[in-house]
Amino acid sequence: MKKFILILILLFICPILYGQNVDKNIVNPVRIPDGLSEDEIIKIASKVKPTKRQIKWQENELTFFIHFGVNTFTDREWGRKQDDSKEFNPTNLNVEQWVKTIKEVGGKMMIVLAKHHDGFCYYPSKYNDYSVKKSPWKNGKGDLIKEAAKACKKYGIKLGIYLSPWDIYSSIYGTDEYNELFRNQLRELLTNYGEISEVWFDGACGEGPNGKKQVYDWNSYYRIIRELQPDAVIAVSGPDVRWVGTESGIGRETEWSVLPYDVFNQEKIADNSQKEDIGQAFIPKDLMENDLGSREKIKNAKSLIWYPSEVDVSIRPGWFYHQKEDSLVKTPEQLFDIYFTSIGRNSVLLLNVPPDKRGLFHENDIKSLKGFKKLLDETFKNNLAYNSSLKSNNGKKGFNIKSLVDNDNKTYWTTKENEYTTEIEITLKKISHFDIFMIQENISNGQRIEEFSLEILQNNQWKEIAKGTTVGYKRLLRFPEVSTDKIKLKILKSRECPEISNIGIYKTAKLN
Ligand code: FUL
Numbered sequence: 001m002k003k004f005i006l007i008l009i010l011l012f013i014c015p016i017l018y019g020q021n022v023d024k025n026i027v028n029p030v031r032i033p034d035g036l037s038e039d040e041i042i043k044i045a046s047k048v049k050p051t052k053r054q055i056k057w058q059e060n061e062l063t064f065f066i067h068f069g070v071n072t073f074t075d076r077e078w079g080r081k082q083d084d085s086k087e088f089n090p091t092n093l094n095v096e097q098w099v100k101t102i103k104e105v106g107g108k109m110m111i112v113l114a115k116h117h118d119g120f121c122y123y124p125s126k127y128n129d130y131s132v133k134k135s136p137w138k139n140g141k142g143d144l145i146k147e148a149a150k151a152c153k154k155y156g157i158k159l160g161i162y163l164s165p166w167d168i169y170s171s172i173y174g175t176d177e178y179n180e181l182f183r184n185q186l187r188e189l190l191t192n193y194g195e196i197s198e199v200w201f202d203g204a205c206g207e208g209p210n211g212k213k214q215v216y217d218w219n220s221y222y223r224i225i226r227e228l229q230p231d232a233v234i235a236v237s238g239p240d241v242r243w244v245g246t247e248s249g250i251g252r253e254t255e256w257s258v259l260p261y262d263v264f265n266q267e268k269i270a271d272n273s274q275k276e277d278i279g280q281a282f283i284p285k286d287l288m289e290n291d292l293g294s295r296e297k298i299k300n301a302k303s304l305i306w307y308p309s310e311v312d313v314s315i316r317p318g319w320f321y322h323q324k325e326d327s328l329v330k331t332p333e334q335l336f337d338i339y340f341t342s343i344g345r346n347s348v349l350l351l352n353v354p355p356d357k358r359g360l361f362h363e364n365d366i367k368s369l370k371g372f373k374k375l376l377d378e379t380f381k382n383n384l385a386y387n388s389s390l391k392s393n394n395g396k397k398g399f400n401i402k403s404l405v406d407n408d409n410k411t412y413w414t415t416k417e418n419e420y421t422t423e424i425e426i427t428l429k430k431i432s433h434f435d436i437f438m439i440q441e442n443i444s445n446g447q448r449i450e451e452f453s454l455e456i457l458q459n460n461q462w463k464e465i466a467k468g469t470t471v472g473y474k475r476l477l478r479f480p481e482v483s484t485d486k487i488k489l490k491i492l493k494s495r496e497c498p499e500i501s502n503i504g505i506y507k508t509a510k511l512n
Contacts, residue, residue, distance in 0.1 A: 026222045027239040029261040029303040038299045045298050046448050046495035048258045050306045054240055055444055057198065057233045058308060058473045059409065060108035060158070061343050065312060065352035066098060067319040068144075069113050070120050072357055077318055079118025079168065085134035088120070093137075093359025095144070099151040101353075101361055105373045111160035111200055111350065112148045114189050119167040123192075127184045130169075149193040160198030161189050165216055165237065166205040174212025182216075183224055190228035199225050201237035235310060242307045244347055245288040249313035249338035251345040254469040256293025257308040257447050260301030308473070311342035314352035315365055321354040329364045332371025332511060339376065344438075344476030346447075371511055378509030383407070384434055385505045389427045394419045396497070404503045412442035412501040420494040426505070428485040435481040438504035439489070441471045451493035454479075457486035471500075481507070 030048050032041055050058065070079055073087040102110055115121050121131035122144035133140045145161065152159040163185060172178045190196055201221075207213055218237070225234055235241035242259075244251045291297055298304060315335070316325045330338075335351070342349040353369070356362045361369075383405065390401045394415045401424070403411035415422045437454050441447060453467035454477065466479040487505065491498045 026219065026226065027261075027305065029305045031303040032301055038295065041299055041301070042295060042495050045258050045293075045304055046446050048304045048306050049446050050257065050308065050443055051240070053231050053233050054306060054308060056231070057241065058348060058443065060348055061474070062105070062107050062339075063109040063111065063158075063160070063198075063348060063350050064098075064102045064107045065162075065314075065319075065350050066110060066112045066148075066355065067116075067314075067321075067352055068355045068359070069116055069122060069320070070118060071116065071320040072354065075322055077320055079116065079120065084118070085120060085130060086136060088132065088135040089137045090355075090357065090359030093147070093355075095147040095151040095359075096154070097360055098353070098355060099148075099155045099157050101366055101369060102157055103155045105369045106376065107157065107351075109158035109160055109197055110148065110152060111162055111198055112145065114145055114161045114163045115167070115185070116162075117164045117166050117168050117202075117204065119170050121185070123189070125185055125188060127181055127188070145189065145193050153194065158197035159193070159195065160200060160232075160235075161196055162200040162202065163189065164202050164204075165214070166202065167208065167214075168206070169209055171209065173208025174210060174214050176217075178208075178214055179217040179220065183220055186221060186224050187228065190225065190232075196229045196232050198233050198235055198241070199229070199238065200235045203237050203243060239305075239307075241310050241348075244309040244311045244342075246311075247313055249311060249349075250341040251309060251311045251347045252290060252292075253345060254291065254294065255309055255346040255472060256470055257306055257346065257443070257472055258298070258304055259293045259307045260298050261303045261305035261307075309347040310350050311338075311345075311347045312350040312352065313338060313342075314354070315368065316352075316354060319352055319354060321356045321362070323356075326362060326364055329362075329368050332368055332375055335368060335372035336375045336379075339372075340476050340478060343474060346470060346472030346475060375509055375511060379436070379506055380504070383504040383506065384428055384432045385426055385503055387429055391425045391427075392422055394422050404500055407502060409440065409442075409501050412499045414442075414499045415497045417497065420491075420497060422491045422498060424489040424503075426487040426489065426503075428487070428505075431483060431485045432505075432507075433481055433483045434505050434507045435479055436504075436506040436508060437466060437477045437479075437489075438474065438502070438506065439468075439471050439500060440474050440502040442499035442501045443473050445499055446496070447472045448495045449491055449493075449498050450495060451491075453490045453492060455488040455490065456482055456484040457488075458482075458484060462488060478508075 070084045070088050074084055119130050121128050124133045125131050132142045149159055167173050233240035236243045315330050317328050353365050386405050395401055396414045396416050399413045401413050403413050449471040451469055453464050455462040455464050465482055466477045468475055468477050
């Protein structure tokens with residue numbers, strides 16, 4: 001008991017002590033005191049919580065990326081020279097068409113390019129002439145970010161911006177002056193276009209034209225964002241949202257949002273930091289590793305942080321539009337699979353749809369997106385667990401087990417104190433066919449579940465049909481179709497009492 005009180009005290013004061021060298025506005029890791037046992041460390045891990053802005057971001061589930069720019073017109077993925085501004089000339093640009101489609105598909109946010117690696121700005125920056133000002137589009141009077149902000153506002157879609165830290169052709173890249181330019185661009189973007197919900201700093205980074213690499217002053221960038229758009233998450237090369245580590249649409253089966261934060265041992269952002277600076281060093285050693293947050297990974301950590309994953313993937317092979325890829329648009333079924341391997345694996349999906357040279361989503365992309373939406377709607381409209389009878393023998397007093405099927409993330413059910421495992425029996429209204437199980441944790445109190453399984457009653461015997469590891473915000477399991485009216489959810493291992501906010505049972509729909 002004494003030890004527990006000590007941990008609680010440490011949990012409370014450590015962030016304060018730590019705050020002496022960390023800008024608490026930027027990131028707030030929980031430090032692990034020396035000499036704790038593994039169990040005590042796991043207990044601390046179970047109490048690391050997301051910030052409000054991280055919760056709001058996670059609840060978006062499906063978000064959209066728009067790669068539209070000079071490369072669309074030059075048919076490239078990366079700009080090759082700095083004199084392509086004349087190429088940027090959409091004939092039929094209609095940002096409302098993008099946003100309307102996103103809304104119809106159920107997307108909650110659109111992230112647009114303000115500047116890609118070639119440095120061209122898609123808004124009339126006061127600080128950089130290589131921009132829409134130099135293009136024939138609207139006689140140099142266009143502003144793509146303004147159009148995006150207007151359309152997003154109209155349709156109730158959040159707006160995010162991508163501002164590439166790497167600027168391949170800037171003559172001042174690699175100097176302090178570049179940091180100042182970058183800060184000025186951030187200020188413009190975060191003041192002139194209303195609410196910005198995500199700032200996406202790409203990890204791709206190389207040399208400038210003079211062979212120099214930039215030492216980014218990340219902390220100063222982050223401070224500007226916190227000051228001007230306090231609710232915005234900073235993604236990828238930033239403290240709030242982590243790149244999942246691939247661009248395939250496939251996240252980890254075991255996806256922890258609580259990770260070690262070791263300011264002295266971790267690889268530096270964009271591989272170019274010389275400073276032992278907090279802002280430069282919170283990317284875990286290897287983002288592509290399969291295991292980032294298991295007991296094994298955190299047992300030697302000095303501190304922990306809530307750092308959830310985002311899965312970015314393009315609907316086409318490239319990030320930008322290329323006519324030759326018109327026949328290579330991912331099918332509704334492929335997008336549906338990605339839904340399971342991203343949102344269904346405790347991640348937010350950031351799906352890229354690149355507008356074509358007209359400035360419109362291509363017909364093929366729209367067709368696929370609509371099919372995807374149809375599959376989602378038809379599959380998830382009917383939660384077979386709704387109206388079922390639910391039973392467990394170790395529920396905590398005051399927590400209604402019915403809240404598991406109320407489709408509300410804010411309510412949850414949990415077990416009695418110190419009981420980390422549980423069995424929940426679900427009796428359906430009638431014998432039903434299904435092949436998907438959904439479970440959500442109440443992440444506002446942290447991520448806890450480490451192992452769970454699903455059983456069905458057949459011929460009077462319980463038979464395991466699926467199992468999973470982490471849950472987090474949302475976990476979806478797929479399995480060959482079964483038919484029964486009795487299901488058992490077993491939470492087999494958890495870092496604390498499991499807090500479950502929702503469960504669901506579904507049958508995959510087919511397109512026609
Ligand atoms: C990468 C970039 O190099 C690609 O062009 C694209 O923007 C993708 C989302 O991130 O790092």
